[in-house]
Amino acid sequence: MRALTVNGVAIDDTFAEAxxxxxxxxxxxxxxxxxAAQAAATMTGFATSVIGCGCEAALERMMSPxxxxxxxxxxxxxxxxxxxxxxxxxLQNRVGQCVLTSPGSACYAxxxxxxxxxxxxxxxxxxxxGWQIAKRLGxxxxxxxxVMDGEFVCESTAYLTKSAVGGGNLIVMGASAAxxxxxxxxxxxxxxxxxxxxxxxxxxxxxxxxxxxSKYKGASASTNDPYCPTLKGAVQSALGPEIASALEIVIDxxxxxAVGAAMRAGLAAIVELGPERGALRVGxxxxxxxxxxxxxxxxxxxx
Numbered sequence: 001m002r003a004l005t006v007n008g009v010a011i012d013d014t015f016a017e018a019x020x021x022x023x024x025x026x027x028x029x030x031x032x033x034x035x036a037a038q039a040a041a042t043m044t045g046f047a048t049s050v051i052g053c054g055c056e057a058a059l060e061r062m063m064s065p066x067x068x069x070x071x072x073x074x075x076x077x078x079x080x081x082x083x084x085x086x087x088x089x090x091l092q093n094r095v096g097q098c099v100l101t102s103p104g105s106a107c108y109a110x111x112x113x114x115x116x117x118x119x120x121x122x123x124x125x126x127x128x129x130g131w132q133i134a135k136r137l138g139x140x141x142x143x144x145x146x147v148m149d150g151e152f153v154c155e156s157t158a159y160l161t162k163s164a165v166g167g168g169n170l171i172v173m174g175a176s177a178a179x180x181x182x183x184x185x186x187x188x189x190x191x192x193x194x195x196x197x198x199x200x201x202x203x204x205x206x207x208x209x210x211x212x213x214s215k216y217k218g219a220s221a222s223t224n225d226p227y228c229p230t231l232k233g234a235v236q237s238a239l240g241p242e243i244a245s246a247l248e249i250v251i252d253x254x255x256x257x258a259v260g261a262a263m264r265a266g267l268a269a270i271v272e273l274g275p276e277r278g279a280l281r282v283g284x285x286x287x288x289x290x291x292x293x294x295x296x297x298x299x300x301x302x303x
Contacts, residue, residue, distance in 0.1 A: 003281065004299060004302070006271045006302055006303070007271045007272070007274050008274050008275040008276075009270060009271050009274065009275055009278075009279055009280065009281065009282060010280060010281040010282070011267070011271075011281075011282050011298050011299065011302060012281065012282065012283035012284065012298060013298070013299060014283055014284050014286065014297075014298060015284055015286055015295045015296055015297040015298065016167070016168050016169045016170070016263065016284035016285060016286060016295070016296040016298075017167065017284075017285070017286035017287055017289060017291050017292045017294070017295055018165045018166060018167035018168045018169075018256075018259060018292045018294040018295075018296065019165070019166055019167050019291055019292030019293070019294065020162070020163075020164070020165065020166075020292070020293070020294075021050075021056075021080045021081065021082060021164040021165060021166040021252065022080070022081055022082070022083060022084050022087045022160055022161070022162055022164060023078060023079060023080045023081075023087070023160070023161050023164030023252070023254055024078075024079050024087060024091060024109075024110070024111060024114075024118055024158050024159065024160050024161070025060070025076060025077065025078050025079075025109070025110025025111045025158075025159075025254070026043075026076070026077045026079070026091075026095070026099075026107055026108070026109065026110045026120075026158060027063065027068060027069070027074050027075070027076050027077075027107070027108045027109070027110045028040050028043070028074060028075045028077060028099055028102075028105060028106070028107055028108075029063075029068050029069075029070050029072040029073065029074040029075075029105070029106045029107075029108070030072060030073060030074075030102065030103070030104045030105050030106075031072060031073075031103075031104040032073060032104075033062060033073035035102060035103055035104055035105070036062070036063075036072075036073045036074050036075040036105075037059070037062065037075055038102060039075070039098060039099050039102035039105045040059045040075035040077050041059065042098040042099075042102065043057070043077060043094045043095065043098040043099055044057040044058050044059060044077055044079075044094075044200075045098075047079070047090075047094075047200060048200050048201045048202070048206070049200070049201075049250075050080070050081060050082055050166070051210075051220060051221050054081065054086055054089070054090050055079055055080060055081040055086065055087065055090040056079070056080045056081075056166060056198070056200040056252050057077060057078065057079040057080065057090075057094075057198070057200060058077070058078065058198035058199065058200045058204075059075055059076070059077055059198070060076045060077065060078045060195070060196070060197070060198055061075075061076050061192075061195070062074070062075055062076075063075065063076055068108075069108050070106055070108075070153070072106070076110050077110070078110075078196070078197075078198045078252070078254065079091060079094075080164055080166050080198075080200075080252045084116065084118075084160060087118065087160065088118050088119065088123075091118055091119075091120065091123075091158070092119065092123045092124065095107055095120065095124055095154070096123075096124050096127065099154075100124055100127065100145070100147070100152050100154075103149055104149060104150075105152065106152065106153040106154065107120065107121070107152075107153075107154045107155065108154075108155045109140075109155045109157065109158040109159055110158070111158065111159035111160075111161060111254075112159070113159055114159030114160045114161045114162075115160060115161060115162045115163075116159075116160040116162070117157040117158065117159060117160060118157060118158045118159075118160050119156075119157060120154060120155055120156060120157055120158045121141075121142060121143035121145075121154030121155055121156045121157075122143070122156045122157060124143070124145065124152075124154055125143040125145055125154070127145055128143075128145040128146055131145075131146050132144065132145045132146070134156070140155060140156075141155070141156040141157070142154065142155055142156060143155075143156060161254055163254070163255055163256075164252070164253065164254050164255070165252065165253050165255065165256045165258075165259045165294050166252045167250065167251075167252070167291075167292060167294075168250070168251035168252070168253065168259035168260070168262065168263055168294070168296055169248055169249060169250050169251065169284055169285050170187065170248070170249045170251075170263060170266055170267065170270075170282055170283075170284055170298075171209065171227060171246055171247075171248050171282065171283040171284055171285060172184045172187065172246065172247050172248070172249070172270060172279045172282055173227075173239065173243045173245070173246045173279060173280060173281040173282070173283065174243065174244070174245055174246075174275075174278065174279045174280050174281075175242055175243070175244055175245075175275075175280055176244055176245060177244065177245040179245075179277065179278055179279070180244075180245040180246065180247055180278075180279060181205075181245075181247065182273065182277060182278050183269075183270045183273055183277075183278030183279035184205050184247045184249060184270075184279075185203075185205070186269040186270060186272075186273050186278065187249055187265075187266035187267070187269045187270050188203065188204035188205060188249060188266070189269065190265040190266055190268065190269035191204065191249070191251065191262040191263075191265050191266050192204075193265060194258060194261045194262040194265050195258065196253055196254040196255060196258040197251055197252065197253040197254075197258045197259060197261075197262040198251075198252050198253075199249055199250060199251055199252075199262075200250060200252060201248075201249075201250055204249060205247050205248070205249060206247070206248045206249070206250060207247055207248075208223065209223075209224040209227055209246070209247075209248040209285065210222060210223065210224055211223070211224045211225070211226075212287065212291075224285070226238040226239070227239060227246045228246075229243060229244050229245060229246065238283070240281075242280060243280060243281065248285070249266060251263060251266075256294050259294070259296065260296055260301065263296055263298075263301050264301040264303070267282065267298065267301050267302060267303065268303040270282055271302070271303060272303075282298065283298075284296070284298055
């Protein structure tokens with residue numbers, strides 16, 4: 001594969017292929033930032049991939065009391081799914097089990113507009129067993145559900161966007177596991193500075209990049225063997241002899257522009273770190289343009 005070299009890092013002449021998704025955003029508040037972050041972390045657990053988790057979700061950013069509706073510390077969470085019905089199911093289950101249960105929590109819509117609405121408090125309110133109370137403030141409607149530490153306040157509905165994009169990605173390759181991880185961590189840190197995106201895998205990083213299909217019946221995805229360094233002699237490898245490790249960053253965004261901006265920020269961080277401390281090469285995963293209509297060419301995202 002042809003590659004450009006920037007600051008000693010080879011950039012493959014390829015593109016990341018991403019696809020349309022449905023998404024929503026929530027703002028979770030609590031008495032302290034610690035408990036807002038805890039509720040967000042619990043809610044977004046087991047949400048790395050729609051392949052096995054039903055949705056992809058993560059903390060986008062923490063929010064100051066000046067940014068939230070109730071003047072308390074908050075956490076903004078983004079959630080992505082392949083259909084409106086699945087997004088509704090995941091939203092209801094995760095808020096009901098993970099936010100309602102978290103001490104002092106409240107939950108609000110994190111998007112100000114969208115193409116459709118999802119039930120939020122309107123679905124959770126039944127936990128109040130008839131004691132729940134509706135309250136309208138301006139154009140926004142809330143439910144107050146009695147719980148043992150007071151009340152759970154939850155906005156009645158959340159907006160849904162159908163313009164979200166899932167599957168933007170970078171594949172980071174290096175001479176050692178430590179250097180590859182350092183470069184990938186630098187990229188993820190840079191991406192966290194871009195709004196409206198999440199990297200849903202642990203710490204934003206996936207060691208188990210996958211390909212579509214498997215030799216085993218019923219498995220929709222399997223290990224991306226061309227990028228597995230231990231299989232260089234057994235498969236048609238995409239790795240040269242100098243590459244000992246590869247890691248993937250998957251990016252989901254509320255818009256295509258947000259995904260592109262995150263990839264650009266990640267590439268810049270990898271290039272700045274250079275090959276001595278980080279990556280030797282950066283690539284991206286695609287399926288020949290057959291899976292998704294959003295294509296992010298690495299050469300167009302270079303700093």
